[in-house]
Amino acid sequence: MIGLQPTDTTKDKPAYSYKDSKVSSDEHPKPNVTPSTASTIKAVSLSKTFYTYDGKVKNPTIKVYNTEGKQISSKYYTVKKSSGRKNVGKYKYTITFKNGYKGKKIVYFTINPKSAKLTSLKRGLNGFTAKWGKVATQASGYQIRYSMKSSMAASKVVTVKNYKTTSKKITHLKKNKKYYVQIRTYKTVSKVKYYSGWSGKKTVVTK
Incomplete structure (x- = not known):
């Protein structure tokens, strides 16, 4: 797991994104967008990248958009998730593309401890x-x-x-x-x- 530097994080932060790559991802099937040499990936992101520990497994969803602003169907990639995803720490999703798209992308999310009062x-x-x-x-x-x-x-x-x-x-x-x-x-x-x-x-x- 990869650590964070001390920061004040009570609120969720913007999801990670990867621009101008050649592949894409989404946790749920979307309109049938087929790969083409003219269409590249504009952004890959997680729905949420910071959580507070509550004892539950976290499963943020993935979204991938091409340069035309169209979301890519999950049939064009597979996702390997870090095990656990429940306790405090940093976790990753490894996205491997297929069916015409090539390459891999890695996105991360963090679970922070509960705040004291x-x-x-x-x-x-x-x-x-x-x-x-x-x-x-x-x-x-x-x-x-x-x-x-x-x-x-x-x-x-x-x-x-x-x-x-x-x-x-x-x-x-x-x-x-x-x-x-x-x-x-x-x-x-x-x-x-x-x-x-x-x-x-x-x-x-x-x-």
Whole structure:
């Protein structure tokens, strides 16, 4: 599996596409479009490329369009899917073309862990204690970030390496200052970390 760099991904992102290749794909048969030397493939895409873990196998559909904007029937290709496609990680579809079309294309999708939710922030001397609900499945740990700006600019990040931990004391902050706080979950797969989106912001004023 191929990993992702840490990013804030709470929403689905645009599907991958491959332009100006010589082949195409679609999960469901479409109008009878036959291959020709004048017709090339404009785009190959998945219906969805980012998911949040929910314990269910993911099967995004494939669509392929030629330069005339016509969708190619699935009779012109076969699809080999990565096994599993349920747990956190990155998965691929290998599309092999046939019946007049030649070549292969690979498209990917990712399953990210569930997001944690902050339950409370308790102010303390030059700091605060954050508490959250445990993410019990497909999680390795958490990251907490805090900033004095609501935009979370110049934020600092603290990593909690045990998913069973549900509280963290943050110290060495400025006295009597308001801080914005968020949390997210991460899961390590083959030495690569996959991240949930950041939770909603909560605020706390230090003593």
